[in-house]
Amino acid sequence: xxxxxxxxxxxxxxxxxxxxxxxxxxxxxxxxxxxxxxxxxxxxxxxxxxxxxxxxxxxxxxxxxxxxxxxxxxxxxxxxxxxxxxxxxxxxxxxxxxxxxxxxxxxxxxxxxxxxxxxxxxxxxxxxxx
Amino acid sequence: xxxxxxxxxxxxxxxxxxxxxxxxxxxxxxxxxxxxxxxxxxxxxxxxxxxxxxxxxxxxxxxxx
Numbered sequence: 001x002x003x004x005x006x007x008x009x010x011x012x013x014x015x016x017x018x019x020x021x022x023x024x025x026x027x028x029x030x031x032x033x034x035x036x037x038x039x040x041x042x043x044x045x046x047x048x049x050x051x052x053x054x055x056x057x058x059x060x061x062x063x064x065x066x067x068x069x070x071x072x073x074x075x076x077x078x079x080x081x082x083x084x085x086x087x088x089x090x091x092x093x094x095x096x097x098x099x100x101x102x103x104x105x106x107x108x109x110x111x112x113x114x115x116x117x118x119x120x121x122x123x124x125x126x127x128x129x130x
Numbered sequence: 131x132x133x134x135x136x137x138x139x140x141x142x143x144x145x146x147x148x149x150x151x152x153x154x155x156x157x158x159x160x161x162x163x164x165x166x167x168x169x170x171x172x173x174x175x176x177x178x179x180x181x182x183x184x185x186x187x188x189x190x191x192x193x194x195x
């Protein structure tokens with residue numbers, strides 16, 4: 001069981017890193033590597049998308065391998081993260097629409113917020129049951 | 131829910147890690163059950179009961195909170 005868990009975590013790490021790498025290639029490739037070649041850009045975006053799907057499948061395997069307590073911890077964290085992402089995301093967007101902030105509302109800030117919120121909530125919930 | 135898991139584990143000289151491996155959960159889960167911070171699922175309660183050859187109600191005591 002532990003072996004299976006390690007294998008699933010290893011697979012998730014691999015697919016996460018390849019997704020990040022292909023995202024970087026798809027983002028910076030058109031400007032710095034292939035000079036805005038449409039076919040190559042479309043190919044890079046497609047490869048990144050496929051890697052993203054494989055990362056999600058790997059994450060699902062890790063989640064399904066959790067035991068009951070780990071599942072509870074992650075479910076509680078996910079529920080709060082989802083709620084906060086919707087509320088904070090829409091408020092952030094509203095700030096831009098109503099010109100209360102000078103900058104454009106960047107989705108990358110929301111992604112960072114979601115990642116950090118999930119990480120903090122998993123840590124807090126894990127400590128609650130320790 | 132109150133339980134006698136820690137006592138039973140000690141009587142059988144199992145570590146939390148041993149028990150977790152036998153039952154098929156994480157060590158953290160065994161620790162949380164022993165500290166009565168987490169109530170196990172029915173399949174886990176049955177596995178514990180089968181391992182210690184005791185009825186579930188001899189290990190776990192439900193108390194209305």
